[in-house]
Amino acid sequence: MSEFENAIAAVPHGDAPRDVATLAVPDGDAPRRAATARPGGAPRFPDGPAADPAGAHHERRIRSFQPRRSRVTAGQAAALRRLWPVWGLDIDGLRTLDLDAMFGGLPVVLEIGFGMGEATAQMAAADPGTGILAVDVHTPGQGNLLALAERAGLDNVRVANGDAIILLREMLPPAALDGVRVYFPDPWPKKRHHKRRLIQPEFLTLAASRLKPGALLHCATDWEPYAEQMLEVLTGHPDFENTQTGGGYAPRPAFRPLTRFEGQGLDKGHVVHDLLFRRRSG
Numbered sequence: 001m002s003e004f005e006n007a008i009a010a011v012p013h014g015d016a017p018r019d020v021a022t023l024a025v026p027d028g029d030a031p032r033r034a035a036t037a038r039p040g041g042a043p044r045f046p047d048g049p050a051a052d053p054a055g056a057h058h059e060r061r062i063r064s065f066q067p068r069r070s071r072v073t074a075g076q077a078a079a080l081r082r083l084w085p086v087w088g089l090d091i092d093g094l095r096t097l098d099l100d101a102m103f104g105g106l107p108v109v110l111e112i113g114f115g116m117g118e119a120t121a122q123m124a125a126a127d128p129g130t131g132i133l134a135v136d137v138h139t140p141g142q143g144n145l146l147a148l149a150e151r152a153g154l155d156n157v158r159v160a161n162g163d164a165i166i167l168l169r170e171m172l173p174p175a176a177l178d179g180v181r182v183y184f185p186d187p188w189p190k191k192r193h194h195k196r197r198l199i200q201p202e203f204l205t206l207a208a209s210r211l212k213p214g215a216l217l218h219c220a221t222d223w224e225p226y227a228e229q230m231l232e233v234l235t236g237h238p239d240f241e242n243t244q245t246g247g248g249y250a251p252r253p254a255f256r257p258l259t260r261f262e263g264q265g266l267d268k269g270h271v272v273h274d275l276l277f278r279r280r281s282g
Contacts, residue, residue, distance in 0.1 A: 045084065045139075048081060048084040049088060049090060049142055050090045053090035053092045053162040073140070075147055076142075076143030076144050077143060079147035080146065084159075088160075089159075090162055091135070091160055091161060091171065093166045093169075093170035094170075096173060099131070102131070102158060103156065108130070108132075108133055108176070109131070109179035109180070109181060110164070110180045111182075112135050112164045112181065112182045112198070113186075114135075114141060114183075115136070115138075115141055117134070118144075119256070119257045120134050121157070124149065125152055125154060127156075128154075129156075131156045131158070132157050132158070133160060134160065135161075135164045136159075136160075137161065169206055173210075174210060175210065175211065175212045176212075177211050178211075178212055178215050179217070180207050180215075180218070181218045181256075182218070182220075183218075183219070183220045183256070184222065185199070185226075187223035187225070197226065199219060199230045199234070200233060201237060204237045204239065204240065208239035208279055212279065213280070214281060216276055216277070217277045218253070218277075219275045220252070220272060220274045222262070222270045227249070230273075231273075239280055240279060242275075242277055242278075243276040251274065252272065253274065256274070
């Protein structure tokens with residue numbers, strides 16, 4: 001067993017992309033709520049992720065994500081308090097990030113939505129020469145990923161809290177990224193909610209502007225209608241080309257871990273589609 005596997009052997013490997021109430025960081029008193037009593041209105045983690053980091057600085061719009069409230073374990077809370085000032089950042093839209101300084105000159109991939117962070121930590125461990133800027137709004141998952149990174153001795157992961165659209169548009173310079181990963185985003189299955197889906201032409205245009213020529217946009221979903229929409233809008237977008245000769249979906253690449261959540265879905269007959277599109281050079 002590898003050093004990384006030993007480090008997370010006691011941690012469930014499901015990435016719980018839509019129901020992330022899983023208690024993934026083991027500690028002796030994990031079942032109880034970690035936060036202590038605090039005065040009304042005081043922040044839960046004074047030096048940790050902000051409840052609404054962008055505040056009123058940016059326009060109100062339909063969002064592709066919905067913040068969820070669920071239990072933060074004692075281990076996750078401890079990781080947030082200890083590690084957020086070192087490896088965490090709030091997406092406030094008020095500054096431009098220096099990725100070279102943040103990751104020591106490593107190429108950087110943006111991961112949008114990481115659930116409880118197990119897959120992110122596995123990818124970071126398998127590829128220490130790539131930095132992962134992992135974005136989510138779910139506090140337990142943020143704490144869990146920080147704890148996993150510390151336990152496995154990973155220094156190529158940073159955790160961002162807030163809206164990925166604001167991060168891309170306001171805080172990253174053009175051609176800053178070597179890749180974007182969107183794994184199992186909320187499918188918003190009801191037709192009236194399709195406008196909330198992340199993978200839309202407008203998002204692709206924004207993402208393309210922040211990707212280096214030749215960089216990969218990698219999406220994965222187990223929701224067939226969403227996979228079809230992703231394939232349609234990616235194929236039709238002028239800034240991207242399919243890496244698959246003849247078009248269509250891609251086999252799951254070796255660098256994307258097969259998570260417990262995905263394995264359970266496959267056992268039930270679900271079909272997972274990967275889409276790998278490259279940022280055009282011209």
